[in-house]
Amino acid sequence: MRIVLMGPPGVGKGTQAVRLARRLGLVHVATGDILRDAMRGGTALGDKVREFVEDGRLVPDDLMGALIGERLKNPDAADGFVLDGFPRTEEQVATLDRVLGFVGVRVDRIIVLRAPDAEIVRRLAGRRVCPNCKAVFHVDNKPPRTAGTCDDCGEVLMRRKDDAEEVVLGRLAVFARQTEPAIRIYRERGLVEDVDSVGEPGEVAERLWNALASERLG
Numbered sequence: 001m002r003i004v005l006m007g008p009p010g011v012g013k014g015t016q017a018v019r020l021a022r023r024l025g026l027v028h029v030a031t032g033d034i035l036r037d038a039m040r041g042g043t044a045l046g047d048k049v050r051e052f053v054e055d056g057r058l059v060p061d062d063l064m065g066a067l068i069g070e071r072l073k074n075p076d077a078a079d080g081f082v083l084d085g086f087p088r089t090e091e092q093v094a095t096l097d098r099v100l101g102f103v104g105v106r107v108d109r110i111i112v113l114r115a116p117d118a119e120i121v122r123r124l125a126g127r128r129v130c131p132n133c134k135a136v137f138h139v140d141n142k143p144p145r146t147a148g149t150c151d152d153c154g155e156v157l158m159r160r161k162d163d164a165e166e167v168v169l170g171r172l173a174v175f176a177r178q179t180e181p182a183i184r185i186y187r188e189r190g191l192v193e194d195v196d197s198v199g200e201p202g203e204v205a206e207r208l209w210n211a212l213a214s215e216r217l218g
């Protein structure tokens, strides 16, 4: 299966994508993680994208198109994937169509996660991330066993620069302006399942699973 998770910043795409990918035995491809790895590694790509990512603006479509084309060529994505963070513009929808079209496949399902803005701001204010293994925590909702330390690999947890409240508000505006039109294209194709992302992560995961299952049965 080729599944895309879409939705505003902080809605829980990463949290749900990890669970779903594990459940389906698929690779989780997160463009935000790829960009942050490049920034952390000080690569040429990292230098090019840093300003965009830290300011909460979208990285230009041509750069993202090249990046996703390369990533999806990897054999681990040949039989399916859970894509998180791409596409997020109308042009990126066309790019993904083209990249998959080369190998004669298409996206099967788009899951759009939704939560109120106030909940999103609260989630991102408390988020802590592991720069090494990418595990995601929250100081209240999902605290690590030892404060400030990753449960999975022991790395020191950090706050993302783009989780500052003023940047989050900008990211929400970018989502409304640039990503909602991309979702609309998929909706017109009848591929979208809307999933309410308010509630315990396990509860949201079940809702998401049922949305996919109803599609498979029906």
Ligand code: AP5
Pocket: 007, 008, 009, 010, 011, 012, 013, 014, 015, 016, 031, 032, 033, 035, 052, 053, 054, 056, 057, 058, 059, 060, 064, 084, 085, 086, 087, 088, 092, 123, 124, 126, 127, 128, 136, 137, 138, 139, 141, 142, 162, 171, 197, 198, 199, 200, 201, 204
């Ligand atoms: P990206 O990394 O994709 O960020 P995003 O889309 O803004 O989303 P987040 O990762 O912030 O949130 P999420 O939905 O994954 O939520 P999470 O599960 O962590 O992109 C970052 C930047 O990279 C972009 O701004 C852009 O600059 C660039 N970029 C990336 N892709 C691009 C593209 N295609 N084109 C151009 N530029 C691109 O959860 C958030 C918090 O909430 C966590 O603390 C979590 O523990 C908690 N939480 C999760 N679920 C629940 C729940 N059910 N209840 C309570 N708390 C919860």
Ligand code: MG
Pocket: 013, 014, 015, 030, 032
């Ligand atoms: Mg994420």
